[in-house]
Amino acid sequence: MKKLALGTLSLTLLLAACGNNEEDTELDPADGTDEATEEVQESEGPRVLTDGLGNEVEIPEDPEAVLASYLEDYLTALDITPVAQWSINDGEGVQSYLQDDLADVQTIPYDLPYESVMSVEPDLILVRDQIEQDMVDQYNLIAPTYVMNASPTSWRETMREIGTVLDREDEAASVIESYDARAEETASLVQETAEGESAAAIWMIDTSLFVVHPERSSGSVLYGDAGFDIPDVVDQLSDDADWAAVSLEELAEMDVDHLFLISDAESELMEDRLWQNIPAVENDNVYTFDSQSAWLYYGPIANEQVLEHIDSSLQQ
Amino acid sequence: MERSKQSSHYKDKAFKRSTWLLLFLICLLGVLVMVSLASGYMALTPTEIWLTVTGAGTASHELLLYQFRLPRIVLAVLVGTGMATAGAIFQGVTQNGLADPGIIGIHSGSGFFAVLYLYLLTLNQDQPPVWLNAGLPFAAFIGGISAAVLIYVLAWKEGVTPIRLILVGIGVNAGFSAALLLVQLRMSESDFNRALIWLSGSIWNASWAAVLRLLPWILIFIPLSLYKARVLSVMQLGEEMAVGLGTAIEKERIKLLTIGVALSAASVSAAGGIAFVGLIAPHLARRLVGGKFQRLIPVSAVTGAILIVLSDTLARTILAPSEIPVGLIVSVIGAPYFIYLLITIKD
Amino acid sequence: MSRISTDDLSIGYGRQLIVDGLELTIPDSKITCIIGPNGCGKSTILKTIARLLKPSSGSVLLDGKAIHQQSTKSIAKKIAILAQSPHTPEEMTVKDLVSYGRSPYQKGFGQLSGKDWEMIHWALKETNLLEYADRYVHALSGGQRQRVWIAMALAQDTDILLLDEPTTYLDLAHQLDVLQVLEKLNRDQNKTIVMVLHDLNHASRFSDYLISLRDGKIIKAGKPSEVMTNGVLRDVFDIDAQIVQDPSTKKPACLTYHLI
Numbered sequence: 001m002k003k004l005a006l007g008t009l010s011l012t013l014l015l016a017a018c019g020n021n022e023e024d025t026e027l028d029p030a031d032g033t034d035e036a037t038e039e040v041q042e043s044e045g046p047r048v049l050t051d052g053l054g055n056e057v058e059i060p061e062d063p064e065a066v067l068a069s070y071l072e073d074y075l076t077a078l079d080i081t082p083v084a085q086w087s088i089n090d091g092e093g094v095q096s097y098l099q100d101d102l103a104d105v106q107t108i109p110y111d112l113p114y115e116s117v118m119s120v121e122p123d124l125i126l127v128r129d130q131i132e133q134d135m136v137d138q139y140n141l142i143a144p145t146y147v148m149n150a151s152p153t154s155w156r157e158t159m160r161e162i163g164t165v166l167d168r169e170d171e172a173a174s175v176i177e178s179y180d181a182r183a184e185e186t187a188s189l190v191q192e193t194a195e196g197e198s199a200a201a202i203w204m205i206d207t208s209l210f211v212v213h214p215e216r217s218s219g220s221v222l223y224g225d226a227g228f229d230i231p232d233v234v235d236q237l238s239d240d241a242d243w244a245a246v247s248l249e250e251l252a253e254m255d256v257d258h259l260f261l262i263s264d265a266e267s268e269l270m271e272d273r274l275w276q277n278i279p280a281v282e283n284d285n286v287y288t289f290d291s292q293s294a295w296l297y298y299g300p301i302a303n304e305q306v307l308e309h310i311d312s313s314l315q316q
Numbered sequence: 317m318e319r320s321k322q323s324s325h326y327k328d329k330a331f332k333r334s335t336w337l338l339l340f341l342i343c344l345l346g347v348l349v350m351v352s353l354a355s356g357y358m359a360l361t362p363t364e365i366w367l368t369v370t371g372a373g374t375a376s377h378e379l380l381l382y383q384f385r386l387p388r389i390v391l392a393v394l395v396g397t398g399m400a401t402a403g404a405i406f407q408g409v410t411q412n413g414l415a416d417p418g419i420i421g422i423h424s425g426s427g428f429f430a431v432l433y434l435y436l437l438t439l440n441q442d443q444p445p446v447w448l449n450a451g452l453p454f455a456a457f458i459g460g461i462s463a464a465v466l467i468y469v470l471a472w473k474e475g476v477t478p479i480r481l482i483l484v485g486i487g488v489n490a491g492f493s494a495a496l497l498l499v500q501l502r503m504s505e506s507d508f509n510r511a512l513i514w515l516s517g518s519i520w521n522a523s524w525a526a527v528l529r530l531l532p533w534i535l536i537f538i539p540l541s542l543y544k545a546r547v548l549s550v551m552q553l554g555e556e557m558a559v560g561l562g563t564a565i566e567k568e569r570i571k572l573l574t575i576g577v578a579l580s581a582a583s584v585s586a587a588g589g590i591a592f593v594g595l596i597a598p599h600l601a602r603r604l605v606g607g608k609f610q611r612l613i614p615v616s617a618v619t620g621a622i623l624i625v626l627s628d629t630l631a632r633t634i635l636a637p638s639e640i641p642v643g644l645i646v647s648v649i650g651a652p653y654f655i656y657l658l659i660t661i662k663d
Numbered sequence: 664m665s666r667i668s669t670d671d672l673s674i675g676y677g678r679q680l681i682v683d684g685l686e687l688t689i690p691d692s693k694i695t696c697i698i699g700p701n702g703c704g705k706s707t708i709l710k711t712i713a714r715l716l717k718p719s720s721g722s723v724l725l726d727g728k729a730i731h732q733q734s735t736k737s738i739a740k741k742i743a744i745l746a747q748s749p750h751t752p753e754e755m756t757v758k759d760l761v762s763y764g765r766s767p768y769q770k771g772f773g774q775l776s777g778k779d780w781e782m783i784h785w786a787l788k789e790t791n792l793l794e795y796a797d798r799y800v801h802a803l804s805g806g807q808r809q810r811v812w813i814a815m816a817l818a819q820d821t822d823i824l825l826l827d828e829p830t831t832y833l834d835l836a837h838q839l840d841v842l843q844v845l846e847k848l849n850r851d852q853n854k855t856i857v858m859v860l861h862d863l864n865h866a867s868r869f870s871d872y873l874i875s876l877r878d879g880k881i882i883k884a885g886k887p888s889e890v891m892t893n894g895v896l897r898d899v900f901d902i903d904a905q906i907v908q909d910p911s912t913k914k915p916a917c918l919t920y921h922l923i
Contacts, residue, residue: 090638109638114384115357116637138523546773556746562739562767607752608759
């Protein structure tokens with residue numbers, strides 16, 4: 001019975017898809033879908049995947065305009081140029097570290113207003129965070145909308161899922177593979193030059209300090225991939241945030257050997273005696289990067305850039 | 317004969333004036349709705365709108381107008397109507413021109429319970445129940461009632477002076493806002509963003525589904541408040557006179573406050589805590605048609621709708637494509653007005 | 664059989680009784696004034712008769728039934744009240760305010776019927792307010808405002824009218840104006856009027872029946888000629904008064920008085 005229902009459902013979807021195609025042709029004559037491809041579609045049937053909200057999402061064949069706000073890293077890794085890119089402050093703030101690839105891609109506000117989404121005419125929308133079903137329903141009116149299953153904090157899972165959704169599973173696997181190979185190089189460099197030494201990534205905003213979670217963002221690269229030791233304090237601090245607030249005293253207690261500092265300006269904190277006594281500072285093992293760099297982000301490209309930063313820091 | 321002629325002359329004058337004014341305001345609202353339909357990030361020419369409205373437009377224009385802009389505007393109208401009417405009722409029952417449910421904490425009580433409800437029901441659950449959103453107005457209603465009871469207990473001592481009510485209300489407001497923040501801090505990042513709506517007031521993610529959730533509340537409680545309008549009018553003469561005119565004052569007070577909380581809570585569950593609508597709309601209406609609630613309520617309802625539609629149109633055009641929460645725009649207009657009233661109030 | 668009376672009526676705030684075991688009968692179709700020193704319970708009794716206050720024990724009888732067991736709306740069709748200082752809403756026209764008198768008769772959404780408008784018009788005419796119908800109430804003088812309240816009570820179309828110090832805060836001419844309107848209503852419409860008054864000579868001149876009170880107890884009730892005597896006033900107010908007959912109204916008047 002259930003099978004029958006499913007069969008009917010997919011038939012309906014199929015019919016709906018055909019109807020849509022016809023409409024699309026009317027809508028956008030430049031699209032030029034010819035009879036032949038339609039026949040191919042009919043024989044294979046559309047792929048239907050279950051997304052993070054439990055919705056069955058029909059994924060279009062070879063989507064050309066993919067909107068995947070805050071997932072651009074993964075798309076770029078698969079050589080797919082998204083139709084628009086995440087931005088804040090009216091397009092002023094973008095993911096700078098990706099701009100070599102995304103310089104020509106138009107921006108879209110981070111909260112994805114319906115009209116902005118409509119105006120970029122996507123044919124597939126990937127949503128990173130769990131959002132309300134209401135909103136998914138609205139986005140679905142524009143294009144099939146797929147909410148990610150993978151936790152945003154796990155870039156490998158995310159990469160694989162995006163590979164599946166975009167029908168590029170093999171490419172996604174090889175992205176991870178070549179990343180892991182690249183990470184090996186850094187790991188052996190760390191082993192050569194800093195065997196058994198600890199490191200921490202600290203984000204400094206004015207006089208506030210934050211330390212990266214050991215399994216998230218650049219933390220997973222620093223400890224998981226490059227193989228630095230995790231200072232005890234970092235382990236204790238990290239709860240459910242990518243970056244946890246840390247005091248200068250706690251930082252001083254870390255006894256950390258290498259300090260990757262994400263900061264845009266000198267801070268008065270650095271004058272403090274506590275700061276001066278941190279082993280990394282004493283030994284001149286502090287490496288500074290600006291807050292636009294890859295350290296605050298997720299994804300294979302961000303992580304590879306972090307690896308490069310680590311390499312160049314150690315080779316100084 | 318002469319008497320009835322003269323008396324019907326009277327009736328017509330007052331009735332006509334307020335009816336014409338109401339019609340004028342509804343037309344103004346209509347014009348604003350048109351302007352609002354036409355404005356947004358995606359530009360539409362009047363011709364394109366006309367074609368779409370008459371059914372000859374393109375599919376994408378139809379989608380834009382009927383699925384994205386229209387539900388949002390309709391939601392703005394409903395929320396404005398609900399909040400303004402709730403404001404008129406609260407001002408009437410407390411006989412206090414400053415009693416806006418958004419200022420005295422009814423909104424933040426509703427918002428707190430709405431967020432708590434979302435938090436508890438989505439906690440450790442992959443699939444929230446399907447009735448999750450439909451239950452939201454009810455959760456907000458319970459929150460609004462709690463806030464009202466709290467204010468009543470803390471502020472009511474044989475009636476209440478305007479300033480005392482406002483001070484207690486602001487305290488209750490701050491308390492619930494703090495509690496709201498506390499729950500939000502325990503939420504995951506994405507839920508937190510969703511809950512932010514209840515702090516700033518926003519209708520940007522409006523849909524027909526959201527409209528349908530709010531509509532029954534408005535359809536039930538707006539007529540009820542019109543039905544109770546004459547009781548509100550009589551209450552303005554003071555408790556003794558109201559009883560003398562046959563009002564069961566304690567019962568009516570509770571009924572009216574329940575209606576007011578229902579309207580404000582349902583609106584908050586759809587759009588978050590937009591303050592000052594319930595303050596400005598009834599005040600303007602009073603200026604326009606006087607203090608008789610039979611005329612005051614319809615006029616302030618339409619004024620409230622105008623206010624939100626106007627604010628929302630600004631909210632999505634000023635910084636397009638980015639959007640400003642509509643509550644922020646209303647506050648920019650409302651806060652100075654509130655301060656002005658605060659300065660001029662007679663204690 | 665009189666329409667309003669009290670039966671062993673006791674009223675108090677908390678444990679302290681202000682009125683204890685009061686037996687009172689209000690004559691129909693007459694003007695009755697309640698007089699007495701401050702704090703004697705005049706207003707308290709009036710408010711209890713108007714069901715604004717609940718008695719501690721005993722009852723107020725309206726048409727033979729305890730008033731606190733009747734619905735407040737049905738009472739409002741029989742008794743109209745003018746409180747001592749009613750709150751005048753802002754931005755309210757005379758006509759609008761007077762129309763509130765029709766509340767007890769309104770149903771549903773409260774659209775005023777033709778009969779309602781006739782009553783309002785009549786009430787305005789009786790109180791000489793026709794030309795002020797569309798003015799704002801708070802822009803009127805104190806005396807005019809008081810007439811608006813009386814007009815509202817008239818629009819209520821009741822046989823009984825209770826007024827708590829209707830002339831307080833008014834200047835002499837307006838006091839007289841208000842009382843004459845009430846007198847006319849009593850004469851032309853046969854309305855039973857009960858009011859609390861401070862001015863003894865006004866009370867004497869305009870009422871058919873006087874009730875003098877002290878400490879919640881009736882000292883003397885009866886015609887003005889029976890109550891306005893040196894002896895009663897001594898017992899009620901602690902004054903030594905010289906009573907004369909007003910040559911124009913033939914009612915007793917208090918000429919001069921001294922403390923005892």
